[in-house]
Amino acid sequence: MERSLGEIAESLDLTLIGDPEIRITGLASLPDALPGQLSFLFNTAYRKQLLETGASAVVLKEEDAAVAPCAVLISPQPRLTWAKIAGLFDPVPMPERVIHEDATVADQVKIGADVSIGPRAVVEKGAVIEQDCIIGAGCYVGQNVHIGKGSRLYANVSIHHDVVIGQRAIIHSGAVLGADGFGFEFDGSRGVLEKIPQIYAVVLGDDVEIGAGTTIDRGALNHTSLGNGVKLDNQVQVGHGTRIGDHTVISGCTAIAGSTKIGSYCLIGGAVGIIDNLEIADQVEITAMTLVSHSITEKGRYSSGTGLLPSRIWKRSIVGFSKLDEILKRLRRLETRD
Amino acid sequence: MERSLGEIAESLDLTLIGDPEIRITGLASLPDALPGQLSFLFNTAYRKQLLETGASAVVLKEEDAAVAPCAVLISPQPRLTWAKIAGLFDPVPMPERVIHEDATVADQVKIGADVSIGPRAVVEKGAVIEQDCIIGAGCYVGQNVHIGKGSRLYANVSIHHDVVIGQRAIIHSGAVLGADGFGFEFDGSRGVLEKIPQIYAVVLGDDVEIGAGTTIDRGALNHTSLGNGVKLDNQVQVGHGTRIGDHTVISGCTAIAGSTKIGSYCLIGGAVGIIDNLEIADQVEITAMTLVSHSITEKGRYSSGTGLLPSRIWKRSIVGFSKLDEILKRLRRLETRD
């Protein structure tokens, strides 16, 4: 995985200022980079890091080129260039396109060309795995699951019956798609909770990525669905019947309850909570650890919570918080005193 | 899985107004339902949806029957009826009651009648699996684990040594019962954390459901325990030694620290945090994303956090939050000014 700077410039159609023979062995951030490595200046504000970098070459915008202490590759969008260059140095293993002898594949399964099924994976009857898919070691693919072409499941993923996955999905270890939604009805006469069977499934569009340990429940009255290009980070929870629009991005540990409808091109921060039966418009941004307790009808940025404080100040503020209603009344009284 | 409306009415003892020969092929919500599907009106407030539904029949309360544009099944409790009808249309696969040839079952294991053990499951010595249990593909059942009759573990569940599971449990993929509780003691003389062995186990009552990716740790000085009928959603964390009373329901991503005692018939929202060594009374309701930082001795509804705001307003409010102690002092000064 070593390439010349000239090769990289040519393959991505970038202007190179410097010696095309320089050997690049990997990527690193500006402060960490060593000779032989390529780095990136994403933002002019970090020019100081550029001046001190040990990198052999840096990808940057034209306006930063003059100050670089090394070879440069000029890109109008260094982050997008990064996404493309990193693929040249990615050591992710590509398994052989075979069904491993230690996999358990039922009869009545349709498997396309050039599919890899890893050791200890289990594929149940009726499943369809289209061409070029990679099913990792220890994965469970339930009855009648449909996985679109070019998708990859890493080790120990669980996909339950009737779930539909589009093309080019990437699903990370420990993810669970199609477990039962959380639905019970209290039967007062017996004092117990009656389970509501979750008879629908989960349907994913194309180009979806699902993080490690993320869970997406099957629906009770409609499929839980994710549009094209949706990206979920690790340990996200998506409740039953929830629908997420195209190209929405959701960071780690966010919990979304059931029957909520989230728009397209939303950016939802980490550890956010979204309650059930809401509607969230397109292009809504939610900052980290916000509780979304009502629908959002207009695009924009939304937040909840308090700022970070030293605990001794915070303790006094939470006393004040509990008295806010009283504070408003006392203010009104003062304002009308004379 | 097609049934006539007459059959459904009879099996659940409901009054039918309409043609008993109508074929029902599935369930859907009022706005989504198509001809051939059965739907539900849970709340008179949604009568407008009833008027526009494409469903062939709707389950509803007597007082809503007159306005229905289709056949109706009358139920005093439509949600409870839903729970029962959905079972008739549930495609969840029922595996053969055999030990799969690709399972690894140790000697000295007791397995009851009509048990199914899936491919790639591992059952360690001393385990007892009572009759009618289903152990999914890739599950791990540790030494001396006891699983009560009629329980079902979906794929890739991990149950560690000495854990006891009652009857009719449902445990979803990725759940981990009986990993070590999180206990360390700082050894100042060496500057390191000494691990406290977690020598107790986890004990579950009957009719417990555990969501995907949920973790319940084993105890250090007593068993971590869940009463009968407890339902935990996905990605819930239960710390070591915590005890949860009968029929308590806990939504997704809630984190409960160790040695806390939660009452019966509590309703705990999603993404709630509950610190260690608390006591929470029976019938306590906690709203989503609340931090429970002290014991709750009276039933009722409790909350923490702030409301959702556009970020530009929120930023000003958190400045005010940090000054709440000062605000109270300034108010007092004004009030006593003359």
Add this chain to the structure above:
Amino acid sequence: MERSLGEIAESLDLTLIGDPEIRITGLASLPDALPGQLSFLFNTAYRKQLLETGASAVVLKEEDAAVAPCAVLISPQPRLTWAKIAGLFDPVPMPERVIHEDATVADQVKIGADVSIGPRAVVEKGAVIEQDCIIGAGCYVGQNVHIGKGSRLYANVSIHHDVVIGQRAIIHSGAVLGADGFGFEFDGSRGVLEKIPQIYAVVLGDDVEIGAGTTIDRGALNHTSLGNGVKLDNQVQVGHGTRIGDHTVISGCTAIAGSTKIGSYCLIGGAVGIIDNLEIADQVEITAMTLVSHSITEKGRYSSGTGLLPSRIWKRSIVGFSKLDEILKRLRRLETRD
């Protein structure tokens, strides 16, 4: 696993007041303990529990010895003594040091002496597993993974390619190390998110413990790293490129975004959120469910959020919260009125 009190006293060099022949069969908390069990008084404030305990013996500090109703073992640090005694009563199974016949181990793997590899585990080529390691059932050990000596992976752990684990690690079920970090760059010309390959790995120091369901992502421009003695509880999320210093302890369900640097000897509570690209000093303590939204340069204790309130009071407070900027303005107006 029965021992005499005399044996216990001797093995830990504790002063015994009472009959050394007393048989101890297990440990329990003061209120739960029965005859035959040993208990602990960690804090003089709980002396009342000591007076009423059914334990046959109690570990306590010298100053509490006189009031004990039973035999005592005197320790200057009862919690540290507990950590050591509990090991004597720990029933955790120790598997045979063999490669199970149902494991799938690739060629070109280096396995040290006295290693146990459980049934259904998968070890890919290039992996190095040093002596005395235990790899649980169903684990996945990816290409070129290095696991230091004496480490234990419980069942169904996933470790991806090139991850490095130090000596004496304990990794609980469902943990995922080395899944892709969450990195995308929006390609405006096509309206889609371009994936940024995550080409670095995860590197763990010695004596690290990782909880069940915890996920640690691989880095994009540097390794994600945990220092020596770091302890992560269950369902923690560590983003790509984040670095955690030695002996830092992080409680359950905490979400840490990418490229953040956390110091040594920090204590981070449960369900905390930490955003990306921050620096947190050594010895910082963060209370449960705090959002860390900016860097912390000084050691100390930090918090965010509001206190727990009955929901009817809380609803009024959140109205006040949204008006805090206005409250400050009204106060100022009053103060300057005359």
